[in-house]
């Protein structure tokens with residue numbers, strides 16, 4: 037790669053300048069320097085292979101850092117200008133010829149380190165390019181496996197694309213330690229990341245599929261859509277850029293319930309309106325009056341109509357069922373009646389058809405059925421084949437069960453190998469739990485299953501089917517309803533988002549519903565199946581919905597898998613540390629409370645901080661060791677650990693504050709616009725705590741300034757922190773807060789005022805006591821008592837004469853003294869001799885002129 041003049045995108049940055057200053061051929065040199073600083077592989081290597089080495093800056097760094105007499109070989113498609121102590125040649129690393137040339141150079145040696153910084157011509161087609169890069173990386177890996185020594189290191193550039201995880205997986209199969217890092221010199225705008233693979237396992241035989249891009253990067257078919265998930269995570273719709281319809285400006289929308297009965301799209305109504313009115317008889321709406329009088333219009337229904345925005349799944353279904361019943365009563369055509377009439381029609385027609393015609397129809401029907409079943413078979417076979425492939429990939433650890441849609445069905449899903457659900461339904465699980473074998477006859481299981489909805493003991497499969505269908509339809513409608521509701525209601529959207537982020541469960545069922553017995557639950561709602569009593573749950577310990585159960589740390593299964601990747605190992609350790617520290621601090625706080633030490637609330641300390649200048653951005657958890665790049669932490673929380681400062685503060689203030697705050701948790705004060713923005717994003721669900729953790733991993737995490745010139749470090753420290761976005765509102769809020777802080781008097785003034793107040797209160801108390809004593813004095817007349825009390829009051833209200841001001845001349849021992857002059861008590865003023873002389877002279881002349 038020839039050196040290009042780099043303009044635009046701030047390419048001529050400090051790293052570029054530094055590279056020039058140090059004589060490196062490319063700024064990329066610093067990436068290797070920083071990687072080596074962190075992992076120290078160059079010093080330990082005697083043989084190094086640099087794949088895609090042009091213009092050769094990595095080779096330069098290697099030659100500088102590796103021990104003398106090391107063997108360094110650099111290869112690239114482009115010519116590389118000669119570098120002392122480095123063998124270079126021009127070749128395509130994906131070819132056999134290149135392999136042979138390297139072998140020729142290495143002879144019997146093996147490489148301790150293989151570097152790869154390859155980048156195919158990166159153009160505008162990002163998807164294509166990133167794939168080529170991933171493919172090139174895999175090719176480099178292949179070459180590396182041929183030449184690397186056991187325990188050797190492979191360092192490669194990878195682009196964060198959809199193939200990234202697949203590549204990491206491959207690396208993990210071949211190396212004991214794989215870590216991804218982004219050195220500070222790597223541009224923020226670049227999607228590149230460097231993976232350092234250490235401890236090459238040097239397997240005797242490597243499955244060729246492991247290094248075959250077609251297998252490694254094979255696309256997965258889209259899993260079947262999980263409609264159920266949509267209930268819990270309604271899609272976020274785009275804003276209406278074209279403006280809003282007129283009635284959409286209304287906050288509260290009502291509709292006569294009769295329209296809800298009439299409509300063909302009841303979900304739309306439930307999603308758009310806030311209330312269904314039932315009392316419109318005065319307006320002459322006869323249908324509404326009739327509806328109002330129907331026994332089907334129960335109090336529950338009326339209650340549901342009052343506020344459509346708070347409907348849970350149960351209420352939602354109740355309203356729709358009510359609508360269907362009313363429609364039946366009013367004689368609206370329903371699906372049932374339509375089907376009935378169709379059957380009748382068909383029967384009528386059938387009686388009119390001659391016999392041979394009937395046979396013909398039957399034949400046609402049979403042919404259609406056959407065609408249908410063969411089509412289904414074909415589809416099933418194809419799906420099976422697909423699944424088989426996925427399973428092979430899964431066995432190779434290249435994919436997780438969730439990626440091939442197994443998650444959707446789960447171990448209890450349809451077609452599961454061990455039909456635990458069936459076992460569950462036939463209550464055989466209880467027997468198995470007791471350690472006995474249980475065999476379930478298929479039809480028995482089916483029977484049990486069939487009786488699921490008909491609580492009344494109905495075994496009529498047709499009516500069950502009908503009920504199932506209705507339930508399914510209602511569920512589907514509920515999905516739609518939620519989506520529409522979400523579209524209209526920003527608060528609801530935020531709530532959903534929060535729930536989604538926390539992978540929380542849907543909480544549409546009220547607590548008292550949970551107390552309903554199983555039979556009732558089945559009658560009410562099939563979804564309420566989950567509501568088992570504890571005992572039964574314990575018995576069903578055999579059957580667990582792995583997908584539904586959140587991980588111990590509250591992460592979803594998918595998230596847990598993601599964080600199980602090796603690159604998060606350190607993070608986990610860090611987090612653990614944090615947690616431990618948190619626990620520590622909590623324990624300490626508790627202990628402190630127990631000892632009844634004056635532990636102040638954070639609030640108090642914050643109250644005490646006079647001006648923002650004094651507000652230091654400190655971590656909340658004081659005992660936690662500061663992370664390496666603590667100055668990168670923009671979101672910082674202030675926690676009181678300066679007890680002494682607080683102790684000085686106004687006592688009554690403290691007590692008030694203490695009473696106000698019952699929550700023992702430390703209060704967080706937000707003092708920067710960045711933190712305020714972040715807090716707002718967290719509160720509105722735009723960001724989750726996972727995002728925060730993610731944000732913490734950036735190129736600034738690695739700071740290595742050894743051996744860099746001062747001007748560089750100075751410049752670096754100005755800009756080497758992530759720029760977090762701030763909103764106008766957040767900036768304004770912080771400004772107001774700052775103004776409020778500034779408006780408060782300084783601590784000394786407040787203390788003096790408080791002292792004054794305290795003394796006045798003490799005086800008043802004394803006065804009260806004295807006047808009480810006087811009032812109770814038996815030997816005094818009322819008049820005497822009154823006069824002595826008024827004398828007391830007059831004495832107390834009389835201001836004490838101020839001691840005269842003493843003027844001290846700053847001479848002798850007092851010359852240049854800044855504090856109280858020696859031997860002077862009370863009020864004083866220091867003056868210099870010249871000033872006193874001048875004053876006296878002025879007085880004299882004034883007196884003289886008066887005399888005249």
Ligand SMILES: C[S@@+](CC[C@H](N)C(=O)[O-])C[C@H]1O[C@@H](n2cnc3c(N)ncnc32)[C@H](O)[C@@H]1O
Nearest residue numbers: 037088090091092093094113128129153154155
């Ligand atoms: C970012 S540059 C490498 C910079 C180098 N590490 C340094 O420090 O100077 C990427 C190089 O990959 C090379 N490259 C891309 N595809 C290649 C291939 N198939 N075989 C060999 N080199 C390739 C390009 O010619 C280009 O010079």
